[in-house]
Amino acid sequence: MTTRxxxxxxxxxxxIQHADYEALAALHGRLSETSLYWRYLRHxxxxxxxxxxxxxxxxxxxxxxxGQQMVGFGYYVPQNTKAEMALLIEDNYQRQGxxxxxxxxxxxxxxxxxxxxxxxxxxxxxxxxxxxxxxxGLEYRSEFAYGFREITINLGQ
Numbered sequence: 001m002t003t004r005x006x007x008x009x010x011x012x013x014x015x016i017q018h019a020d021y022e023a024l025a026a027l028h029g030r031l032s033e034t035s036l037y038w039r040y041l042r043h044x045x046x047x048x049x050x051x052x053x054x055x056x057x058x059x060x061x062x063x064x065x066x067g068q069q070m071v072g073f074g075y076y077v078p079q080n081t082k083a084e085m086a087l088l089i090e091d092n093y094q095r096q097g098x099x100x101x102x103x104x105x106x107x108x109x110x111x112x113x114x115x116x117x118x119x120x121x122x123x124x125x126x127x128x129x130x131x132x133x134x135x136x137g138l139e140y141r142s143e144f145a146y147g148f149r150e151i152t153i154n155l156g157q
Contacts, residue, residue: 003049010066010067011029011064011066011071011098012064012065012066013062013063013064013065013101013102013105014058014061014063015058015061015062016054016055016057016058016061016063016064016073016075017055017063018055018056019049019055019096020055020063020070021052022053023063023068023069024054024055024063024070024073025045025048025070027069027070027071027073027088027090028051028056028067029045030044030090030091030092031088031090035088035089035090035091035142036096037123037131038122038123038126038128039086039087039088040130041089041121041123041148051132052120054073057075057077058074059109060076060077060106060110060113061073061074061075061076061106062074062075062106062109064089064093064098064101064102066093069133070091071089071090071091071093071098072087072088072090072093072098072099072101072102073087073088074086074087074088074103074105074106075106075117076106076110076118078110078113078115079084079098079133081114081115081116081117082115082116082117082118082119083110083115083117083118083119084118084119084120085110085118085119085120085153086108086120087099087102087103087106087129087132089102089109090144092110094128096126099128099132100132100135100136103132103136104136107136107153107155110155111155111156112117112130115155116125116154116155116156117152117153117154117155118151118152118153118155119150119151119152119153120149120150120151120153121148121149121150121151122148122149122151123147123148124144124149124150125140126149127149130142130149130151133151133153137151138153138154138155138156139153139154139156140152140154
């Protein structure tokens with residue numbers, strides 16, 4: 001696996017669109033089984049219907065683009081003032097700050113929409129997500145249940 005330094009490429013964060021299905025499918029095709037598991041708690045990519053639904057979240061979803069290639073994706077699904085959130089960064093682009101920026105972008109949009117809390121379920125060994133949350137400076141709680149982390153993040157104001 002080759003990791004290119006972040007400063008050698010331009011990344012753009014923008015709202016996900018219906019037309020992003022092919023780019024989102026290609027992103028999932030480049031992911032390792034570990035990344036798939038950390039995101040979906042299974043070693044297989046989402047179905048076509050699941051990917052189409054992800055592209056339909058509109059402004060609640062954000063694509064991370066490097067040129068014409070999608071290298072990350074994040075979204076949240078609101079329920080009153082809480083929302084389930086999810087992040088995904090391509091393996092070659094991990095640990096370079098893209099996930100942290102993506103998290104901040106969707107958190108800012110969620111706050112604007114009146115969301116005060118993000119919730120997530122993650123693999124117990126997903127230390128990258130916990131590290132991202134620590135660096136965010138936000139208050140969060142992580143509890144273990146049945147081999148998974150149940151995470152609650154206070155978005156503050």
